[in-house]
Amino acid sequence: MRLNKIQQAREQIEKSCAKIGRLVQVMEVCGTHTVALFRHGIRSLLPKNLKLLSGPGCPVCVTDQGYIDTVIDLAGRPDCIIATYGDMIRVPGKNTSLERLSLPNVRIVLSSDDAVTLAKNHPDKTVVFVAVGFETTTPATAVAIEQADKFGLNNFTVLCGHKLVLPAMRALLSGRNDKIDAFLCPGHVSIILGSRAYEPIVKEFKRPCVVGGFEAEQILSGLAKICEQIEQNKPAVDSVYGLAVRPEGNKTSQQWMEKYFEPCDGPWRGLGCIPQGSLRIKDTYAKFDAQKRFSIAQMPAEEPCGCLCGQVLCGLIEPSQCGLFGKKCTPDHPVGPCMVSTEGACAAWYKYGK
Numbered sequence: 028m029r030l031n032k033i034q035q036a037r038e039q040i041e042k043s044c045a046k047i048g049r050l051v052q053v054m055e056v057c058g059t060h061t062v063a064l065f066r067h068g069i070r071s072l073l074p075k076n077l078k079l080l081s082g083p084g085c086p087v088c089v090t091d092q093g094y095i096d097t098v099i100d101l102a103g104r105p106d107c108i109i110a111t112y113g114d115m116i117r118v119p120g121k122n123t124s125l126e127r128l129s130l131p132n133v134r135i136v137l138s139s140d141d142a143v144t145l146a147k148n149h150p151d152k153t154v155v156f157v158a159v160g161f162e163t164t165t166p167a168t169a170v171a172i173e174q175a176d177k178f179g180l181n182n183f184t185v186l187c188g189h190k191l192v193l194p195a196m197r198a199l200l201s202g203r204n205d206k207i208d209a210f211l212c213p214g215h216v217s218i219i220l221g222s223r224a225y226e227p228i229v230k231e232f233k234r235p236c237v238v239g240g241f242e243a244e245q246i247l248s249g250l251a252k253i254c255e256q257i258e259q260n261k262p263a264v265d266s267v268y269g270l271a272v273r274p275e276g277n278k279t280s281q282q283w284m285e286k287y288f289e290p291c292d293g294p295w296r297g298l299g300c301i302p303q304g305s306l307r308i309k310d311t312y313a314k315f316d317a318q319k320r321f322s323i324a325q326m327p328a329e330e331p332c333g334c335l336c337g338q339v340l341c342g343l344i345e346p347s348q349c350g351l352f353g354k355k356c357t358p359d360h361p362v363g364p365c366m367v368s369t370e371g372a373c374a375a376w377y378k379y380g381k
Contacts, residue, residue, distance in 0.1 A: 036247035037072055043254035044074040052078045052206055053253055054342050056192060057213035058085035058370025059241055065379040067243040080342030081372035083195050083298060084213055086160040087114050088340060088364045088371045091294040094188050095120040097323055101155050102130050108149055109133045110142035111157035117367045121329055139171035146175060146183035155317045159188040162219040165306065166280040169287040172315050184317035187308055189288065192216050193224060194304035195295060200232045203298055203341045209235040209253040214268050221276025222266040229262050238266035287312055296364065297337030336363035339372050346373040353377060
């Protein structure tokens with residue numbers, strides 16, 4: 028049955044692309060989709076005039092270098108403990124990375140709750156939770172702030188690096204890469220936001236937005252719907268991930284986010300400053316804001332010499348078109364963040380032989 032659906036989707040894609048008669052560029056706004064496309068060999072199943080672009084869907088990749096340098100500076104303070112997810116320790120800052128520093132006060136955590144536990148167990152230290160990610164991980168950070176407030180843990184802080192997907196999509200179509208014909212929208216983020224969240228993108232830019240899961244059948248079905256919409260010139264919001272994504276999203280998670288965070292202008296690697304594209308902790312909970320606790324100014328972001336991660340994240344080039352790819356920049360010795368994360372486009376292209 029699944030093979031039949033896969034074949035039907037392929038036939039629909041072929042049929043629509045033949046009628047469209049031009050290059051169609053679809054961006055997947057999710058690092059997990061980028062990896063799944065390679066793992067399932069989907070690119071080899073598509074017609075030549077359908078091109079898939081890897082977008083800014085990896086939170087590690089879009090975290091600006093200024094943020095990384097701030098974390099590294101805080102890691103040098105003897106009164107701090109840095110609590111971070113494992114993939115962040117390898118992201119290079121201007122001169123080094125947390126991994127290279129190998130400091131005893133840098134702790135890898137598996138959840139935001141682990142960071143709260145560190146604050147409980149080390150009352151003489153200020154714990155700085157390195158909070159990055161999109162709408163998927165933001166509610167968990169909100170819960171951590173609530174727990175710290177409940178337990179009176181004034182030594183718990185959050186260095187907020189959370190970002191919002193919809194403003195990034197709008198920024199891409201507003202100038203960074205207006206050649207994008209449609210979006211294969213992220214599955215995990217859409218669980219929180221809901222499929223209706225993409226309606227303003229469709230209305231303003233007339234681009235199809237289809238939410239997809241991560242199995243081959245779901246991805247191909249999503250691409251088939253996109254191609255059919257382009258063929259018929261009827262852009263719309265749709266979803267092939269109905270088991271997980273509801274139109275209204277997860278209201279509880281949305282409420283957690285709204286309670287503790289508010290949108291603000293902020294830098295994205297490769298996309299520059301995106302209006303209302305980042306989150307900051309609300310003033311009501313300012314005592315948990317590491318940026319305010321340590322009076323941190325925005326540090327200037329500098330791209331490593333020769334690194335084209337920014338253009339990769341905007342879908343302007345493929346990773347193999349960067350002169351550093353596979354030479355000076357490899358997963359063992361990454362120059363840019365797209366080669367660090369397992370969901371980064373460069374790491375995926377390298378792993379799967381591109």
